[in-house]
Amino acid sequence: xxxxxxxxxxxxxxxxxxxxxxxxxxxxxxxxxxxxxxxxxxxxxxxxxxxxxxxxxxxxxxxxxxxxxxxxxxxxxxxxxxxxxxxxxxxxxxxxxxxxxxxxxxxxxxxxxxxxxxxx
Amino acid sequence: xxxxxxxxxxxxxxxxxxxxxxxxxxxxxxxxxxxxxxxxxxxxxxxxxxxxxxxxxxxxxxxxxxxxxxxxxxxxxxxxxxxxxxxxxxxxxxxxxxxxxxxxxxxxxxxx
Numbered sequence: 001x002x003x004x005x006x007x008x009x010x011x012x013x014x015x016x017x018x019x020x021x022x023x024x025x026x027x028x029x030x031x032x033x034x035x036x037x038x039x040x041x042x043x044x045x046x047x048x049x050x051x052x053x054x055x056x057x058x059x060x061x062x063x064x065x066x067x068x069x070x071x072x073x074x075x076x077x078x079x080x081x082x083x084x085x086x087x088x089x090x091x092x093x094x095x096x097x098x099x100x101x102x103x104x105x106x107x108x109x110x111x112x113x114x115x116x117x118x119x120x
Numbered sequence: 121x122x123x124x125x126x127x128x129x130x131x132x133x134x135x136x137x138x139x140x141x142x143x144x145x146x147x148x149x150x151x152x153x154x155x156x157x158x159x160x161x162x163x164x165x166x167x168x169x170x171x172x173x174x175x176x177x178x179x180x181x182x183x184x185x186x187x188x189x190x191x192x193x194x195x196x197x198x199x200x201x202x203x204x205x206x207x208x209x210x211x212x213x214x215x216x217x218x219x220x221x222x223x224x225x226x227x228x229x230x231x232x
Contacts, residue, residue, distance in 0.1 A: 035221075044210075044212065044223060045169065047214075047221040049220070061219075095168055102174060102178070103175055103178070105159065105221065106171055106174035107161075107171060108180060113168055
């Protein structure tokens with residue numbers, strides 16, 4: 001049973017950076033796409049981008065381009081989201097999700113979410 | 121970017137009654153290879169989203185058969201034949217025909 005376990009909550013100052021990790025337990029790691037989605041308080045889901053570890057390929061939503069980096073470490077089965085130049089509107093729960101073997105882009109395994117609060 | 125529009129944004133349903141959510145995309149979600157990239161997720165209160173339906177109408181493992189998805193092209197529907205208390209939450213449709221992928225605004229389902 002594959003699980004994704006994310007790092008704990010973070011409180012950051014505006015202008016700083018944050019790293020969120022997403023560790024996979026069980027199953028294979030590098031052959032599945034990891035997608036990152038965020039949810040601002042009381043708001044809907046927002047697709048941020050994805051990484052395909054086996055190809056080290058990334059796609060970022062344009063609104064985050066230049067501030068966001070996805071990486072993956074196959075040896076530790078961990079994916080990372082780095083977000084820089086944080087603003088107050090980056091306050092959100094950040095989720096990682098893994099694509100299903102049943103269908104590309106169907107995310108059947110989700111992390112528990114990481115709350116990132118950006119406040120001075 | 122592909123815009124996903126859900127209606128209604130909220131739904132109050134008596135247990136045992138049906139419910140229906142519409143999702144419209146700003147462009148066709150049909151791939152050249154034939155599959156349609158439309159997915160439905162449910163986010164129960166305080167939980168991470170969970171996959172319900174993939175490729176328009178295929179129920180994910182463990183999803184009760186009271187959930188069904190239909191539609192084609194740009195118009196899609198999620199139906200619950202008989203709503204149960206455990207179905208409460210926010211339902212999202214999502215497209216993956218074009219980057220950046222996008223979700224609908226969400227439809228909040230409550231019990232009457």
